[in-house]
Each structure stands twice: as C-alpha cells, then as structure tokens.
Amino acid sequence: DQILNGRGLLKGKKVLITAGGTREAIDPVRYIGNYSSGKMGYAIARAALREGAMVHLISTNPPLPHPEGADMEYVSSAVEMKQAVDRQYDTSDVVVMAAAVADYRPAAVADQKIKKETMTSPDLKLTLNPDILLGLGERKQNQVLVGFAAETNDVIAHGREKLVRKNLDLLVANDVSSPESGFHVDENQVSLLTPDGHVSSYPRMAKEDIGTLIIEKIASIMK
Numbered sequence: 001d002q003i004l005n006g007r008g009l010l011k012g013k014k015v016l017i018t019a020g021g022t023r024e025a026i027d028p029v030r031y032i033g034n035y036s037s038g039k040m041g042y043a044i045a046r047a048a049l050r051e052g053a054m055v056h057l058i059s060t061n062p063p064l065p066h067p068e069g070a071d072m073e074y075v076s077s078a079v080e081m082k083q084a085v086d087r088q089y090d091t092s093d094v095v096v097m098a099a100a101v102a103d104y105r106p107a108a109v110a111d112q113k114i115k116k117e118t119m120t121s122p123d124l125k126l127t128l129n130p131d132i133l134l135g136l137g138e139r140k141q142n143q144v145l146v147g148f149a150a151e152t153n154d155v156i157a158h159g160r161e162k163l164v165r166k167n168l169d170l171l172v173a174n175d176v177s178s179p180e181s182g183f184h185v186d187e188n189q190v191s192l193l194t195p196d197g198h199v200s201s202y203p204r205m206a207k208e209d210i211g212t213l214i215i216e217k218i219a220s221i222m223k
C-alpha cells in the first residue's frame, strides 16, 4: 500500500537523502548561503518512496512540502548536516548527497548582531567545512554512495574526479552554466557517471523525472 506507482525496486531499503543549501551563520541575523532550492533532493526522496524505500530526508528547506512518508530532519549548517548524516549512515543502504554544502563557514560566529560602527575591518575570515561525502566514502561498508557535481565547465572530467576521490558508486553531474537548468528551476540536465567509466547523458528534463531516473539507476547498482 505504501508503494504508489513504483515496482517496489527499493522495498525494505533505507535511503538517506540530503537536500538544499547549507546556511553558515555570521551572527544571529546573518548567514552565508547559496542558491540551491532543494527541489532535486526532494524529487529523489519522492521517487525512492514510490519504490517502497524507507526515506530519511535531511533538509535545509522547510518551505518545500514534506514528501509523504519520509522521515524529516531539518538542519542549517554544514557541521549540523554532517552530524545528522553520520548518525544515520551505518543503518542506511543508500546515501544521496544532493545538498549544496558550503565549502567554507565564518571562522567565528558573533553572538550578538554585528554593528557597522564597531566592525573595525569588514573582512570576514572563513574556515573550511568538513567534506561530508568524502568522509562517508572513506568508511563505506555496503552502502551505495551517490554524489552530485554542479559544474559550469568540463562537467564530465570534474564529475569523474569527484566520483573517484570520494569513493562513490554513482555521480550525478549537472551543467549549471545555462539558466534553463540547475539552480532555482524545475528542470535539469544531468549525466550519470559510474566507476566502470560509463557515462550516460540525458537531455534537459523535469527534476521529478530525473529523481526517478536516479532511483532506477541506484536500484540497478544494488542488484
């Protein structure tokens, strides 16, 4: 009864998905963010649910509708997302890191609102965030590990490098150089890369259909 339209391809499997852009606090009222909408991760969550999976969705985007049947968890920063992901990792069969994780965060978070008069220098010091997916790849057991690479140039080459470096089973590379695909919009243009060297490139499609495509690819990898 939980399996709507799907063929039960992920029945009984636990799928952990992250979605949206992280927010890195500067002070209580300001943050550094990015343009990720979370739509791609939510579409993957719905596709996994249709295939009968148990879905744990870690999101930074409360305004998006809760995919029915998903176990939701909301986080804000990359460090919080890492803690949430790490708690679920050992019991997950599949992990899809669709979130746009900020590479850097402010080195210090002011505990009170920064006033422009008291700021001696407007320079913001940044520090590197942990790479969540790299950490998962290093201690992978039987999980199918899926990463994304949003690129503006040399999409396949950059995607291949990330697939290998992060020890992934599938990498979804998308070209964000055109305004019709990628951030903000409901469509995307992706290529799926696997460790055997295979690349499948798809035309511009609705994110909802790309979600289905990715879940079907994951199910075929698990067989």
Ligand code: CTP
Pocket (backbone or CB within 6 Å): 078, 097, 098, 099, 100, 101, 102, 103, 129, 130, 131, 132, 133, 134, 146, 147, 148, 149, 150, 162
């Ligand atoms: N990722 C992550 N933790 C980070 C940065 C990225 O888990 N701190 C994940 C993303 O969710 C994505 C994949 O790694 O699935 C690739 O992210 P991307 O930003 O394209 O790669 P980076 O390794 O950060 O390299 P760069 O930004 O320099 O291209």
Ligand code: CA
Pocket (backbone or CB within 6 Å): 101, 102, 103
């Ligand atoms: Ca990055």
